[in-house]
Amino acid sequence: MSGAAGPGANLTALRSHNAALVLRLLRDAGEGGVSRPELAGRTGLTPQAVSKITARLRAEGLLAEAGQRASTGGKPPTALRLVPDARHAIGLQLDRDEVTAVLVDLAGTSVAARSAPFDFGAPAENALAAATAEVRALLADAAASGVVGGGTAAGGVAAAGGVVAGGGLLGVGVAAPGPLDHGSGVLHRVTGFPQWDGFPLRDALAERLALPVVLDKDTNAAALGLVTAGTAESAAYLHLGTGLGAGLVLGGAVYRGARTDAGEFGHQVIQLDGPPCDCGNNGCLEALCLAAVARGDRKDAARLLGVGATNLVRLLDIDRVLLGGRMVLADPGPYVRGVAAMIAEDSDRASRPPVSVDVVERGERAVVEGAARLVLAPLFALG
Amino acid sequence: MSGAAGPGANLTALRSHNAALVLRLLRDAGEGGVSRPELAGRTGLTPQAVSKITARLRAEGLLAEAGQRASTGGKPPTALRLVPDARHAIGLQLDRDEVTAVLVDLAGTSVAARSAPFDFGAPAENALAAATAEVRALLADAAASGVVGGGTAAGGVAAAGGVVAGGGLLGVGVAAPGPLDHGSGVLHRVTGFPQWDGFPLRDALAERLALPVVLDKDTNAAALGLVTAGTAESAAYLHLGTGLGAGLVLGGAVYRGARTDAGEFGHQVIQLDGPPCDCGNNGCLEALCLAAVARGDRKDAARLLGVGATNLVRLLDIDRVLLGGRMVLADPGPYVRGVAAMIAEDSDRASRPPVSVDVVERGERAVVEGAARLVLAPLFALG
DNA sequence: CCACTTTGGCAACAGTGTTGCCAAAGTGCA
């Protein structure tokens, strides 16, 4: 069962690693750019190595000069910045009643978007056809407006069977309700939708679209959006919608667990002998929290969510908590305040540094845009 | 606050990485050894690269041939095995009333051990002197019996100021009750022992012993013992002693959290408005569990521990749960059975693969020997 | 105006894993 024991590294892997490191720093620096000496300092590489790496990246069109910085006593440094248009990725979100697709650039900025009604309960083939059509329509929109096609012809990923003129399309990241297997791209038994159990969604989509496809849980996709710098920080995305789940960023990477099934935040028991939950246990956080929402008591729902979040913070030493999902986005105030207050109270008592609590950025779009980042992540050595 | 963004990799790092990979496979293979072709297959490196790497390691004395394997239709492969005696490490456990020290070889096998009464509440300087004396005595024992000193003179780490004749001593791993900062090696406010708050234990010991020192929480040290192969498996070590804590192995590495403070398993709330806990919250698992132990109801204690463990398994997709700590080791049966039953029941309902639940191997020694592994871990790219 | 610092490229270098080639040492079939 032990199989391969972690990848052996060769020179190619080394180059990719360092290139990804540099790209990540450039992406996080944004429009302002970063100078070569700064890149050298942040990566620990020699200035000369950075020069070589950036020269290669510039040849691939991923990188451009962004003017001169002020001198600090010598020759003024040249700022380098990411060329966002050099590559693009598609994010696809399959929700219970809606399908959403976005086209994002290297910086993760959305440049085109579409959504349509969707029936997750339809036969798999029909649903798949609808999703595929949505992606094709998005690409047609983008081609018409000339957004895609500007990238260099280099880069390896060829045009998608004539769907897009020109290169630069890296693939499709798909976010779906869990549980599912990220490694194999197969859906498991989604509550209420048994027809998907065992369906190889990733490969089916990849074949139809002739593009690389990555599949992950919606909560993990949103969590990926939280991974910013290469710091080893930990964050949690808590999603309160039809159910209650979490996406975990631990040590600077999305944590999926051995069977890529981690994040069942909603089914932690927080009340012994509490009311029964659909899962078969008693006193699950999800059951309590959704019941509070159902009876319109947002304050109590927030308190319950706060108890769960505090457990999470203490157990995993989390730095940042982001809230999302329809229930929260409909009226974020009480949830953010309630959860923040409970965590802050606990942190004070334990004399632990404060933990930030916020609504997830770009609320409704957090999951789709995160899905697109599933494709971009390898470029930046994130994930 | 972003500082350095992950290390840039150079050729030296590449070599260390691959060497560590090979050493790890050899360690896990044990006495039987592994053949070069098998190493190549498991690492993904070319056979020729493996030959070069193993030749280097053999020159350093870390590796030896271990006879021939049966042929599979051609020249019979030569098995290679780790030379456990080539290097040694010390593990030091500071407990509330006892100090324990062990000397282990590269394979993690204990070759010498000592323990003595200890007063963790004594002034820091006195306690430090006692711990130092214990390590010196252990080294004297080992030198007298000729255990240490057989290693090659090469390897960088010189003799510890005359304490040990000959080289091969890599350093000291120290396990102490949390909370503490693994990165800086400084203790925080240990409940009931305020004199340690802010004490730089790692540097103080390193200076007195003239050896590299690594400091970590006792639960993390024990968890490190669970990291075996390079698989991305996840495991949890649950420690029920004076308090209730956890050491987490996530994705094949010990998870410490941003402030190296993760694992506060005992202070998750599992009963809303339950009895108050010392930490200020109500219904903490630790308070409930210790109360059950105090009134002699091991069955209920096991049930409560099972609730917490099930929460952990669902949240983090854990494969293996190991139980330890004085309370459990005094009578493991009820705890193992109780926790196993609760997790199994939940896994069945969720049609998830079974999770193994056991007492931690080598019970009383799990923490000290894990502490020694803190020093060995970098050699095998574990941690 | 000149000494000094910082930036960033060119050329030579050390050292990695890889490829091509080949000898050694078995198995298995005619």
Next chain:
DNA sequence: TGCACTTTGGCAACACTGTTGCCAAAGTGG
């Protein structure tokens, strides 16, 4: 018994990495 075949593992040449040494360009500051 003989011979073709497979597997093992080392030697030499190679492609490519980041590093070092050197130097020109372009600023600052006395």
